[in-house]
Amino acid sequence: MMKKIxxxxxxxxAVNVTYAQDELKKAREEIAKKIKRNDKDTTKLYxxxxxxxxxxxxxxxxxxxxxxxxxxxxxxxxxxxxFANYAKxxxxxxxxxxxxxxxxxxxxxxxRKSDDRIDLTTKxxxxxxxNWYLSGLVNVRTQFANGYLYNDxxxxxxxxxxxxxxxxFSPGLDYKPNKEFSLFLSPVTSRLVIVxxxxxxxxxxxGVDTGKHVKSEFGAYLSANWNKEIGKNVVYxxxxxxxxxxxxxxxxxxxxWTNVLxxxxxxxxxxxxxLDMIYDDDVRVFENKETGVMGPRLQLKQVIGVGxxxxx
Numbered sequence: 001m002m003k004k005i006x007x008x009x010x011x012x013x014a015v016n017v018t019y020a021q022d023e024l025k026k027a028r029e030e031i032a033k034k035i036k037r038n039d040k041d042t043t044k045l046y047x048x049x050x051x052x053x054x055x056x057x058x059x060x061x062x063x064x065x066x067x068x069x070x071x072x073x074x075x076x077x078x079x080x081x082x083f084a085n086y087a088k089x090x091x092x093x094x095x096x097x098x099x100x101x102x103x104x105x106x107x108x109x110x111x112r113k114s115d116d117r118i119d120l121t122t123k124x125x126x127x128x129x130x131n132w133y134l135s136g137l138v139n140v141r142t143q144f145a146n147g148y149l150y151n152d153x154x155x156x157x158x159x160x161x162x163x164x165x166x167x168x169f170s171p172g173l174d175y176k177p178n179k180e181f182s183l184f185l186s187p188v189t190s191r192l193v194i195v196x197x198x199x200x201x202x203x204x205x206x207g208v209d210t211g212k213h214v215k216s217e218f219g220a221y222l223s224a225n226w227n228k229e230i231g232k233n234v235v236y237x238x239x240x241x242x243x244x245x246x247x248x249x250x251x252x253x254x255x256x257w258t259n260v261l262x263x264x265x266x267x268x269x270x271x272x273x274x275l276d277m278i279y280d281d282d283v284r285v286f287e288n289k290e291t292g293v294m295g296p297r298l299q300l301k302q303v304i305g306v307g308x309x310x311x312x
Contacts, residue, residue, distance in 0.1 A: 051082030051312055052262075054272055056102075056305030070106040077102030077115050077305055079272070090127035092176075096120070101144055102303065112150070115303055116143040123184070125174050135174040137184060137223070141166045141256075163197035164206040168243075170221045182225045189221035191243060193282070207282025219245040233264035252281035270309035276301040 060073045079100045086093040102115030120140045125133030147159035172186025193215040195201045195208045204210040222242040230236050241256040257277040264270050278299040 046088045047084065047086050049082075049084045051080065053081075053310045053312075054079045054270060054305065054307060055309075056272070056307035058305075070108050073104070073106045075102065075104040075114060077303065079115075092125045092127070092133060094121075094123045094125075109150075113145060113147060115301070116145055116147065118142050118144060123174065125176075131175055131177045133174040133176060135172055135184065137168070137170045137172070137174075137186070139166070139168040139170075157197075157199065158205070160197050160200070163195045163200050165192075165194040165196070167192040167194065168221065172221070180226060180228050184221075184223040184225075186221045189219055189243065191217040191219070191221075191245075193217065206280075217243075217245045218247060219243055219250065235262045235264075236260070237262070249281060253279075254281065255279040264309070268308055268310070269306070271306045272304070274301075274303045 055078045056076065058073075058075045060070075062069050062071050077100070079098075081098045082096070084095045096119075098117065098119040100115045100117040102113070103111055104114045105111045118141065121137065123135055123137040125135035128134050142162050142165035143159060144161060146157060148155040149158050150156075168189060168191045170184070170186040170189040172184055172189075175183040175185075193206055193208060195206055195213055195215075197205075200206075201208060201213050202211060206215075208215040220243070222240075224240045225238070227237045228235070237260045239256075239258050243254040244250045245252075245254070255277065259275045261273045262270060263272070276299075279296065280299075281296050283296050283299075
């Protein structure tokens, strides 16, 4: 009798399990149909956020090296680039923050800064048709730490945090034919050149009046941005900013052009090549060795790095 009861219970359990599996399968199919049917009605993600972080370290040493050179050298540099972009209907709001800092140490020269940048941009646009946006842009550009010009016997302080800082307010039109390229144009832009340091202000650095901390400029502004994957795991990013000051030498256009070529080796390793070019007619700290006259020059900064990379 007990064997029959156990056999009956086992059969009943098997039937229930089979029935439950069939019901679960039907429920899954029904949910899948509903999800597929309502896919167009699901909530959209209006924010897109992300960024990249790179850390590069290089070290070298020489012992009894007949060809000569520094006995020891160490360089380290880090870059962080993050973005948060919002899009809904005709509204678009793009935010980017680029940070960079690097140091190099050698036996003969000691420690010197090799890279230093803070660059924050926020831009709002309203779609007016045919890839054009009625936009407003705010940009702040400065650095973290003190910067020096070096000679044979001493060093001279020439920059520090918010000395200089460039703060730009610009209403205009933004042309965005695709996700890779944008061209912002403004004929009415206000730019503030800030020199917070008392010592640099007293020297009249970066075009501010001697003893003043802020110089106000008004002019035309153009900013072109292109971010393109030009090959497998190879990305090129460039930004060109041009500014013409209506109040003083409008033909002498200020140029800020930054270029970054990134090559992804694997998930955690990458190589980067960057080239920055700056021409500012108000920066007259450079001496012409032939004439002895101080004046502006094209400033170049080039950095090559291989190291750790993270994408998030």
